[in-house]
Amino acid sequence: MQKTAPGLLSLAASIDFSAYAPLGLPPATAALLERVRSQLTSGQPEWKASTDAETRIPVERYFSPEVWQAEVQALFKPLPxxxxxxxxxxxxxxxxxxxxxxxxxxxxxxxxxxxxxxxxxxxxxxxxxxxxxxxxxxxxxxxxxxxxxxxxxxxxxxxxxxxxxxxxxxxxxxxxxxxxxxxxxxxxxxxxxxxLDLDAYLGGLNAELPFYGIEKLQHFRTIEAEYPANWKLIIDAFLESYHIRVLHQKTIYPFFADSVTSAERFGPHIHSLVARRAALEWANRPGSAAPDTVEGLSQLATTSQVVFPNTVTIFHPDYLSLISVVPTGPETLRWTHRMLIPADKSTPDWAPHWEKTFQLIEQGVFQKEDIHCAIGIQHGLKTGANTHITVGRAEVALSWFHEQVRHATAPHLSTESQLKSS
Ligand code: FES
Ligand SMILES: [Fe+2]
Missing domain, CATH: 2.102.10.10 (Rieske [2Fe-2S] iron-sulphur domain)
Structure with a gap:
């Protein structure tokens, strides 16, 4: 049984990942890629067969001062x-x-x-x-x-x-x-x-992360900014691919299949693959092998992890976006986006290329699209239009994340606040 930090739900992975080890990918990544392949060959995304109920998240979770204080106490002080x-x-x-x-x-x-x-x-x-x-x-x-x-x-x-x-x-x-x-x-x-016991805290992620070679990358650029939105709205944005087809239609959607994702939990952390269009040909080619390098994998699927509580990794085909969000108040957040690039492409002659790439992803995609929507949601939360945010079956990882946050913060909330926000 995986060890979990106090106050966090322990969720053992449901798949026997060891069966995929011979493929060369780390075990959970290999299993997730096989799930992507099977969705692409069948034309049936996993959510179509899901019988899960939709999830409802009370809007108070995104603006209550008491919830914010509980999150600071339960997540942002004691966790790594x-x-x-x-x-x-x-x-x-x-x-x-x-x-x-x-x-x-x-x-x-x-x-x-x-x-x-x-x-x-x-x-x-x-x-x-x-x-x-x-x-x-x-x-x-x-x-x-x-x-x-x-x-x-x-x-x-x-x-x-x-x-x-x-x-x-x-x-x-x-x-x-x-x-x-x-x-x-x-x-x-x-x-x-x-x-601090990082091995216990990271659990199964410890077996996945070495494959991605983060320690071999080089820091290129960091941007920090404050935005008027609850921090969880940013995490939510990176936990589903359901929005890519519409929100990112003109930017990154041309590279992705529509809502084909596989995700798994490691304790409070979430590890997911989002299928890229190039994977369609690979999945349908008889006998096509799984890639055994991070470069090969990232042509087929974009790996993303939510390292609980507040960091998102996005393994683009040639660089890594490392995003952290911290609440500065119930309805405000601090955004930090680091771009990490391959060490062999970190010489000065590569700088213009990375600068342009960073502006495209940070301004063109994150600021103008994902963060813009987080702020747009925050504006409407107190209008009474919705008592809950509705999460569909294609967005199931959001409910996993919020379940962890709710569980960890419960001891810090009054009964009245727990009722209002559950
Ligand atoms: S020397 Fe640091 S506060 Fe006086
Ligand atoms: Fe997005």
Whole structure:
């Protein structure tokens, strides 16, 4: 049985993935691709045969201040959150990180050891590093009166140290925050009282992620923005392909089959493949083998994962979009989109190509289409037009996600609030 973080539902995968291992793809990905193939050869998307009831999500889940507070307490403080890609922080560098609403400082020693601290001076609490890309440095100096810390967080210098009382060794070091590095990603747990066991938290995703080679990619660009919508509306947008045919008709729909998706759960996380049009010919060619590289797979299907609670991976054919959303209020969110590219295509001559690609996906697809719809939904939530949002059988992964959020937040909600939002 898969171990699950406290407060999250444990959902063992229903398929015997080991049967697909010989294909060369990781087990769940292989099983999902076979499900894509069978939908394309039969012409019958899985949702056509589904007998599940439609799901109804109360609109209060998207604007209630109490629900928002419960989500912060249950999800955004105690759970491991993806803070950056490993390539953003070279040995001997440090950087500020503010996306989680807590001022953090990430550092990497010359020997490669990753650390995270509160970005707060131990003298009178001044912020240490300002926002920006990681910079190479030997130490971090408080801009107020120059207290100086090594990259391992230890205090190395106090101006006029004799004016302070003696204290225990380490008592004035930067305050450490739990962090870890796995699959090329830097994970942080913002709440000091929590623990961090990434293997248990990621469960079956641990067997899938190495295939995708995230640690071999290189960070190209990050964009951060604030939007007037509930954070879950962004996650919702990446949990179904039902909308691609209409919303993305002129942008990405020409590359995708209509609503052919397969998805599976790993504990609270969701792993899915969305069929691309090129897969139709492959699926119907007798004896066609499954690809055994991420490049081959991404020609046939786009892999996307919701790494619970707030990160979405989208493996485009030649790069990765890593999207994180954090609630800044009940009806506002902070969006962070990182573009990660192959290391062998990260030389300066490739920059114009990636810049253009990034603008097309970030502005042309995400901002003008997906985020535009999230904001459009938020405008109408309190009008009384709908008491619930309706989720159809082609959008079933949304109900999995909301089930996890509801389960995790229940202990933090009053009975009255639970009733209103269930
Ligand atoms: S607050 Fe940092 S040195 Fe005074
Ligand atoms: Fe979309």
């Amino acid at each position: 959150l993806i803070a950056a890609h490993s390539s953003e922080l070279a040995p001997g560098q440090a950087m500020a990180h503010d996306a989680f609403g807590v001022p953090l400082l990430l550092s990497r020693d010359a020997d490669g050891t990753l650390r995270c601290f509160l970005n707060v001076c131990r003298h009178r609490g001044m912020r240490m590093l300002e926002r920006g890309c990681a910079q190479t440095r030997n130490s971090v100096v408080c801009p107020y009166r120059g207290w100086t810390y090594r990259l391992n967080g230890s205090l190395s210098h106090m101006l006029h140290a004799e004016t302070f009382d003696a204290c225990a060794q380490g008592a004035r070091d930067l305050v450490a925050v739990l962090c870890a590095e796995r699959h090329g990603l830097i994970w942080v747990v913002p709440d000091a009282k929590s623990t």
